[in-house]
Amino acid sequence: MFDHILSILIFFPALAALFGVVVDKDSIRAYGLSVAVVEFALSLMLWFGFDASVSGMQFMEQVSLIPAFGVNYIVGVDGISLFIIVLAAFFTMIGIASLTDTKNVKNMIITLLMLQMTMAGVFAALDAILFYVFWELSLVPMLYIIGAWGGPLRVYASIKFFLYTFTGSLVMLVGMLFMAYFYFQATGVWSFAILDWYRLILPQSYQLWLFAAFFMGFAIKVPMFPFHTWLPYAHGQAPTIGSVMLAAILLKMGTYAFIRFSLPLFPDASVFFMFPVAIIAVIMIIYTAMVAYAQEDVKQVVAYSSVSHMGVIVLGTFAMNVEGISGSIFLMIAHGVVSGALFLLVGVIYDRRHTKMMDQFGGLASVMPRYATIFGLMLMASVGLPLTINFVGEFLSLLGFYEQSHIITLLAGIAIIVGAIYMLSAYKKMFFGEVTREENKNLPDVNKRELLALIPLAIITVWLGIYPKPVLEPINNSVEAVVQLMHDKAITPEAKSAIPSVIKKDETSTQEAH
Amino acid sequence: MEIGLSHYLVLSTILFAIGLVGVMKRKNLLLLFFSTEILLNSVNIAFAAISHYYGDLTGQMFAFFVIAIAASEVAVGLGLLIVWHKRHNNIDLDTMSSMKG
């Protein structure tokens, strides 16, 4: 069972989606939910079967696809990818569970299951082409979700989303082909296996170009300033479930890819580009937070806040030390949970009022106290309150980058201020004040189905905020391996010094112990 | 003045150019077909001349094939032309633009 659990995780939902075509449309919801529950249970099994003390890849599977060209089906997880896979399965589950009554619910559920396949695939893939396959394929269900169930501008938004990401990834694909070619030149064998690539040490000039090529793909996906403008449209137009998936999982692909590809493959280039990237990250943090503050639509606030938070994640990633990278991975999960929850919450009010404009609300706290409470919790998590899940990630990310640059971290730290500004003012507009509009006076509070999705998220938010160890420990071990790899691979002295060696510190500490 | 290979080639080129101009200028489908015949036949002259020059039969063979192909082209072309004329009562090129863009 454990030998093929990853393949099962990837292809089970896809198969289930195909079978789902036959299922009657009145029963499809139950069908989808049971598939998603099974999938989530499988992902939990993966977690429990995972040996946290091992830093390398686990549950590896390998099947040749195109050996002549070095393309293989290789999957495996380490601490970096494990939790995002679990999170993806989790969100698919609660996404389907809390799905509101929409038209064509059957198509929606089939699409969601397909999406789940691609998400599991991206994070499990250990072959660049396989990774690319899932990476691109994930665009398709999302395109459909936004385009078919979205708001008035849905077609524009979905095409923009698709083409923008597609363009970036094609540039990345060229980069991958170059990488494979360099590997071929060095070894005489074609290979797209990431673990093979890790062993390849490239001259710095090559690294710089390849880094840039990969960066295009990742940066648009993240999305990093100035490539972020597809995101507000996508979120603004997408149905709730689409936004949730997009924010919680799909955006993480970009930052995950930075850690999986850019850092270990191009350590020198990563150090070279550290400051430019960090400056972009700071712009993302402050600029988009300000843009978020100016929004009139609460969903856009959350959308822009995602960009802002992704800035912190990118910053943590480029801290190049264990603290920062672990923090950024943790923040990916945290942001997934919190932004997912926030989008669900926005969906709750949208279902009731069919508007997302904040000036349409006001005083909701007295009408919908439970809703206000959960929203408040998620809001506090979003602004990085300690003992909520976000804080751990944000703290570690910023802490990590502080070693590289004080000033940039200081600027990035403004996140905690500007984040509070837009979030609190949005909350104030929606929940505080008198209930002025007649239609708001009798809004029903969150119902059971919505609670079913929100309560688990709230629990995770607090649980991992207080006790992040079960997640942080496996992440830490894998990240240590990555950082060590980067340190060993680095060829320029700047990179050597910027990337700390994990082992060396351990040695000195053991020496001290003696 | 002895007439050498180059003269034939120049003649061929001139004829070809005339054919090209005809192809561009003619609006009548039938005359257009004439122009394409001129193109092909100009090449035939050159082939024959070169073949003679090299003392090699290949060129003449090519010329024969070109003639054959030209003939069958005319057959097909005229067939199309007749059908077109039946339907539209003209063979003006400018009327053939129902598809564009």
Added chain:
Amino acid sequence: MELFLYTALFAPFVGSLFAAIFGASPKTIIAGIIPSILLGVSLLSSTVLLVHVLSTGEAVHVEMMTWMHTGNLYIPFGFLVDQVSVTMMMVVTVVSTVVHVYAIGYMSHDKAFNRFFAWLSAFVFSMMILVMSDNFAGLFIGWEGVGVCSWALIGFWYHKESATWAANEAFIMNRIADLGMLIGIFLVYWNTGTLQYHEAFEAMKHLDTGILTTIGIFLFIGAMGKSAQFPLHTWLADAMEGPTPVSALIHAATMVTAGVYLVVRSNELYSLIPNVGLFIASLGAFVAVFAATMALVNRDIKRVIAYSTLSQLGYMFAAAGLGAYWVALFHLMAHAFFKALLFLGGGNVMHAMSDELDPFKMGGLGKTMKATMILMTLASVALAGLFPLAGFFSKDMILEAAFSEHHFIIYTVLLFTAGLTAFYSFRIIALIFHGEDRHTALGFHPHEAYPFMIKAMIPLAILAAIAGFARPYYFDMVIAVLPETEYHIHSAMTYWTMTIGTQLFVIAAIYFAYKKYMSSDIKVPDGTSEMENSFKYKLLINQYYIPYFYEEFLVKPYRALSRVFWKDIDMKIVDGTVDGIANIIYNTGENTRGMQSGNLSTMLKWMVAGLVILLSLAVIFGLTVKYSGV
């Protein structure tokens, strides 16, 4: 002892959860009683710990579990009860127990009674974490936790625009400072490799002064936010929008003193960098007088008390900055008691006057509210620093410390402030309780608060009265962890002159206040009197125009800039570029599709043209090759 420690810490949390269960339901008296009882339990446990620490002199230190562990970073949930933290615990639990009991009465008519207690207890829990943590990260948890609770409690009456505005202002302004604090924590980590107080302070001894100064400054920025020091002070006065028990507990006794606690806790750091200490002291002295001046004219009881709090915090920082950490802590404790008492008294008045806060509209309330009058007067006397109440002992020590450290400017400022303090305190006492009855005409029918509320205030009154005498014992206790700085003025003559002089000065100020505000021709100001139109008055009543400045030069530009970023930069430039590229491509197609005219002649021309172009290129290339020196 661990059991007591956990009890002291988690009892408020349990209370908070208990009240939260009833959060959405209508008022349930039990939601107020149970948290109060649990706080009492917490108080008892704290007392046990106090006794333990007093008797053995040993700190209690536990490590509950790991919080974060990655790379070299290791942060546990560790708790430390030593002489400093136990002081704070006592202050927190005493005041909060009193406030809880008081609030059962004060909030009894409020719909959201249950929610109030949930938040109030949550606040106590956060505060306990703040003071009990054994590392900076834990401190930060509490730090932010109290921030959130304060936000929720200031904005408790969320239907009021002013309340929610004040709540957000408080939170955001605190966040600004928290950033400094966070940076300070990062600095501590990267320079010492740990966040545990003990190890970090140990390692700091070997660090460069420059780095230490930076650490000290950034940590102090954090303290400035929570303790509302200039220029981050404006939120405190606005925070008075919250219910009065909140003001008493959070914005007078406990949370705002967290900054002082941080400086005291980091005394080992600040002892190494006296320059920063001097800055802190100067800022403290400045804030003391600055806030006191604003209190002079304000026409809102709670705001006056808030400015007074601000001013007293200035005193504490002055003491801490001068190295008299234990004095600062002592003043913190004393101040907590009498200031909470003052606020609760103010709450009674507010209740009696149907939430009217303008003392000019009151007058002669002493007749109906005798108990409140006595309690508030007592608190004001303590605040003014008259012998033998608590304020005398603590404030006097600060003056002595300033004097004996030869910081005469600070001394003079603080002394002057003491006079101002006495004046504004008794200005409102006089306006509220004495003089003509001005409220009946305005339709108010005041009544005394519930007896149990008065009774709840008694412990504070007692403490405010006698706490000062505990100074020698207290000194003996805290010197185990704080620097042993005793301040003795060299000659007894000077000492007595100073002490008695100060007392006389204060009494004169009180007399002046009474004389001025008990007269019968006090009227409700209507903006016409000469004084109200004077520049000085306007400056003070508008808080030196600082809120105006913030609004005009920070908030509005931020809002405008945000809008520009969104509408102009994001939508037009960034997104416009993306759409522009797409449109250019698309429009190129639209505009050139005419080339595909569908005309056969044109098509043939295209073909020939292509051939000709190729031919000319071929000829050019051929000629180039031929004549390029082959």
Added chain:
Amino acid sequence: MLAPVNVSMESLNLMTLAPMLIPIVGALLILVIDLFKSNLDKSLYVMLSILFLLMDFGVLFESAGLFAEGGTIMGVFDVMLIDGLAIIAQFIIVGTSMLFIPLALTNTRFHEFSYPEFFALFLFMISGFQFMVSTDNLILVFVGLETASLALYTLIAMHNRAKSFEAAVKYFTMGALAAGFYSFGSMIFYALTGSVEINQIAAVLEANQYADIGYVLIAVTFMLASFGFKLSLVPFHTWAPDVYEGASAAMAGYMSIVPKIAAFIVVMRLFEFLIHSGVVWLEVILYIFVILTMTISNIWALVQTDVKRMLAYSSISHAGFVMSAVMIGTTQANSALLLYWVLFAFTNLGSFSMLWISRAKNTDNAAESDHSYNKFAGLIKTSPVMASFMGLFMLSLAGIPPFALFWGKLYLISSAVTSGYTVLALIMALNSAIAGYYYLKLIVYMFMKDPVVGKDGHVYTVNSTLSLQVIVGFAAIGTIFAVAFINPLLEFITAFAYNSGY
């Protein structure tokens, strides 16, 4: 006195002719059957054609086996050249034809399929293409080319609608011009080298070190113009959209694949030796051609309102894309070209078949064209299976992994990367992105809009019969599971191309 002709049958190696003869025999047989009994059902002819093509396919396997053992086979006075390229190309030609011919079995009765001549011409055309690819004699190329083309013009015209005639006339006229170019180009080569065999031309030019480079370039120019027409390279592409629109969808799909692969093979034979001998001019010109063709046709495809026309432009773009392989000229690039074309065949077979299935006998007067985008609006609601298939083919065309065409793109871009054409690789990538838009546009119409015509969905499947469904299913399976057969295919193609010296 002429010497007696003394040629042994052995050296003639008539076996090399077998693959071309089989369809010719088939075509003749069909004509003969019609002589004896007319008005037979089209299904008979379809099946006969398939049978002969199958036989052809089998013989090709035989040739492939021979090639694998003994290398290139020459025959018939060394005019026939059966090398790896020829074999692969014939596989593609015959295989694709086999898949396209059943499209004649429509539900609606179309005029052209009632004539047995249609099928005879079809088979003649196939043998013409086969001749084209299995020789390096310019005469035979010409003969093959014209045989096939003339048959093709007729086939298009047989669709018997005003637009079809217009398309046929346009195609024919331009084809005649291209034939003129071709013969003129051949003439110059002949004049320069005294030979019409490509390998001898190469040898002679090599021997005199390209002394007459100017004339060589002129010859190349004419050849480029001629094949540019066949391959629809900008600016010789103008016929393509009109002809695709005028022809039936099945025929258009066929045209997008088979004639082009034949032309590609000839182009490879003709140009690659020049590129390898360092004719920079040709490389530059091809570079320009590739980029122009890819980009311009993409941009025009963006603004189309008719799906078939859009697919026409898309085919032009794909041809330009693949043309880069000829320019790069490495074994990897050439294999990529062939691989790409196989995968492209599957995808285009699918997408054009889908159009064919939805093709009504008479165009609704209200609709502006047979296959306007609007016709497909809301397809997911009326006919979800159709929509899913069509969407699948569009995604494949757009190069979304793991569908067939992605792998072709991957390998082709990789060959550009490997040969150091970084900028080209990037332009190819970006063009794929632009192309994404118009494929998506159809998906948007199908999946995200509300239906405007025929709410019952019947209109989309008027032509549907079992055989058409099988073909579409086959194409879909080939498109989805491409990854499963790419490795053997790639190894086969690479080995054959490499052993033929390409």
